[in-house]
Amino acid sequence: MQDMTDAFLELVRMTSTDLPPDVEDALKLARDRAQPGSAARGALDSILENVSLARQNSTPICQDTGTPLFYVHHPQGWSTRQLREQIRAAVAKATTLAFLRPNAVDTISGKNSGNNLGGEHYPSIHFSEHQMDGLVVDLMLKGGGCENVGAQYSLPHAGLGAGRDLKGVRAAALDTVFRAQGKGCAPGILGVAIGGDRGSSYAASKEALLRKLDDSNPDPTLDDLENTLVEEANQLNIGPMGFGGEATVLGVKIKGLHRLPASYFVSVSYMCWAYRRRRMIVDDGRTRYE
Amino acid sequence: MRKLSIPISDDQIRELNMGDPVLLSGVMLTGRDTVHKWMIETFIEESRQPVDDDKKVYEAIRPILDGGAIYHCGPVVAGLDTGDYRFVAAGPTTSIREEPYQGDVMRHFNLKAVIGKGGMADKTLAACQEVPAVYLHAIGGAASLIAQSVRKVRGVRKLDFGVPEAMWEIEVVDFPAVVTMDSHGKSLHAEIEAQSRAVLESLLA
Numbered sequence: 001m002q003d004m005t006d007a008f009l010e011l012v013r014m015t016s017t018d019l020p021p022d023v024e025d026a027l028k029l030a031r032d033r034a035q036p037g038s039a040a041r042g043a044l045d046s047i048l049e050n051v052s053l054a055r056q057n058s059t060p061i062c063q064d065t066g067t068p069l070f071y072v073h074h075p076q077g078w079s080t081r082q083l084r085e086q087i088r089a090a091v092a093k094a095t096t097l098a099f100l101r102p103n104a105v106d107t108i109s110g111k112n113s114g115n116n117l118g119g120e121h122y123p124s125i126h127f128s129e130h131q132m133d134g135l136v137v138d139l140m141l142k143g144g145g146c147e148n149v150g151a152q153y154s155l156p157h158a159g160l161g162a163g164r165d166l167k168g169v170r171a172a173a174l175d176t177v178f179r180a181q182g183k184g185c186a187p188g189i190l191g192v193a194i195g196g197d198r199g200s201s202y203a204a205s206k207e208a209l210l211r212k213l214d215d216s217n218p219d220p221t222l223d224d225l226e227n228t229l230v231e232e233a234n235q236l237n238i239g240p241m242g243f244g245g246e247a248t249v250l251g252v253k254i255k256g257l258h259r260l261p262a263s264y265f266v267s268v269s270y271m272c273w274a275y276r277r278r279r280m281i282v283d284d285g286r287t288r289y290e
Numbered sequence: 291m292r293k294l295s296i297p298i299s300d301d302q303i304r305e306l307n308m309g310d311p312v313l314l315s316g317v318m319l320t321g322r323d324t325v326h327k328w329m330i331e332t333f334i335e336e337s338r339q340p341v342d343d344d345k346k347v348y349e350a351i352r353p354i355l356d357g358g359a360i361y362h363c364g365p366v367v368a369g370l371d372t373g374d375y376r377f378v379a380a381g382p383t384t385s386i387r388e389e390p391y392q393g394d395v396m397r398h399f400n401l402k403a404v405i406g407k408g409g410m411a412d413k414t415l416a417a418c419q420e421v422p423a424v425y426l427h428a429i430g431g432a433a434s435l436i437a438q439s440v441r442k443v444r445g446v447r448k449l450d451f452g453v454p455e456a457m458w459e460i461e462v463v464d465f466p467a468v469v470t471m472d473s474h475g476k477s478l479h480a481e482i483e484a485q486s487r488a489v490l491e492s493l494l495a
Contacts, residue, residue, distance in 0.1 A: 039309070039468060042311070042468075043429055046429040046432050046435060046466070047429060047431065047432055049432075049435055050429070050431065050432040050433065050434050050435035050436075053434045053435055053438075054379075054433070054434040057434060059366075059378045059379055059433075059434045059437070060366050060378065060379040060433055060434065061379075061431065061433060061434065062379065062381055062430075062431040062433045063363065063364060063365050063366045063379035063380050063381050063433040063437075063454075064364065064381075064383065064433075064454075065366065065379075096371075098366050098367070098368045098378045100366075101364065101365070101366045101379075101453060101454055102452065102453050102454070103454070105452060110324075111452070112451075112452030112453065112454070112455070114452075114453075143431075144383075144384075145383060145384040145407075145408070145430065148384065160494065161494060171494050174490060174493060174494065175490070178486055178487065178490045181408070181409070181479065181482065181483055181486070182407070182408050182409065182430075182479070182482070183384050183386055183407075183408035183409075184384075184408075185407070185408075185430040185431050232493055235489055235493065236486040236489050236490060237482075237485060237486060237489065238482060238486050239482070241407065241408075241427065241429060241430055242408060242409060242478075242479060242482055243427075243468070243470075243478065243482070244478075244482050244485075272430070272431060273431060274431040
């Protein structure tokens with residue numbers, strides 16, 4: 001197997017410094033719709049200026065370069081051990097080059113490892129085998145501020161009057177946006193998983209975020225719910241940074257999982273406006289990035 | 291746009307109102323979770339004995355914080371190997387985590403400005419009225435943009451806390467922020483929360 005450490009390094013650099021076009025377009029639309037002279041408009045102007053500057057200077061969009069979450073899809077017979085080693089080497093190198101902040105802290109000792117490597121769970125790498133010939137790797141960098149405002153609900157939920165149905169899911173998602181206020185760096189994007197166990201549900205809520213902002217859910221019921229939630233979350237008028245204004249949520253992505261009869265979890269991963277995700281495709285020895 | 295220079299006087303603080311955009315210049319410190327816990331336990335509640343360079347650091351930071359500002363920020367720093375430090379990305383981190391500590395830290399050090407994002411709650415708002423002081427909201431995630439206003443990194447203390455958690459002494463020029471909590475008891479965050487709560491309740495009714 002070829003050494004792809006430098007290709008992974010480029011994936012990390014690009015993800016940290018170059019916001020994907022669908023996210024930037026959504027931010028521009030939000031800026032154009034914000035009232036001229038408002039605090040919301042000013043915040044979105046600064047955000048967009050920062051996005052351009054980071055791209056131009058190849059510096060991190062946000063200083064919290066987040067948890068690196070790799071989703072690796074590889075053909076049959078590839079060594080996941082080697083892929084893991086190369087990804088870890090790339091992450092360490094990206095840290096010395098200041099594309100990533102040293103973010104891995106040993107929770108027991110309090111010591112920062114200094115290179116973004118820590119135990120088997122940091123960085124987070126998910127492997128799955130696919131039927132294609134090439135390699136496809138998605139990278140998401142998820143900051144701590146937005147991760148902290150994510151939430152999981154076990155329905156029924158008396159406080160919200162939320163039962164075990166999509167109306168209950170709606171209440172849980174809106175409650176998450178309300179509780180987050182501006183603390184998760186609004187306007188945010190919600191990844192919502194319905195069902196599963198506590199662990200699989202949270203994991204799926206992050207996978208839901210891998211979808212493009214402007215796509216549709218193939219399930220028309222969930223697609224409806226996604227659109228309704230964007231509209232209703234924006235009625236909360238929390239606005240960019242919590243300054244007030246319409247742009248509270250840029251998108252909602254929902255995924256359904258099977259569940260035990262006894263459990264009904266709604267898990268919401270809140271992604272900040274600085275939604276850093278990029279894809280690397282290696283095919284026929286050629287590497288390209290999306 | 292109002293320009294402010296550190297040290298900031300009480301009169302200047304009282305002239306500031308919720309919603310005012312400001313450009314801040316001068317020398318300030320970064321400090322976030324580990325720093326606030328360390329300050330409270332070692333020097334304010336004194337539940338922990340000072341060790342290593344704790345006392346020396348305390349004496350060194352007191353004059354910087356007196357009339358000054360603390361910035362909730364864990365920067366990306368270049369030049370870690372040479373000591374010729376430069377901030378590459380330096381936006382604010384979420385401030386609410388310091389809510390249990392912030393008010394007492396402000397009173398102890400006579401802090402005039404707390405800079406961060408997401409706003410803070412009642413204890414900090416009360417301290418803003420007493421000290422007096424303001425909470426300045428910087429644009430979350432605008433890290434490359436804000437790093438440009440950091441003209442010089444003068445040094446670092448408690449680097450053993452880790453790069454994001456250390457106290458970086460920085461010189462800023464025209465650092466952009468908005469007053470979202472003033473010394474008159476007004477908080478934009480409390481207002482937005484109350485308004486959005488009413489909307490949520492009507493949506494879920």
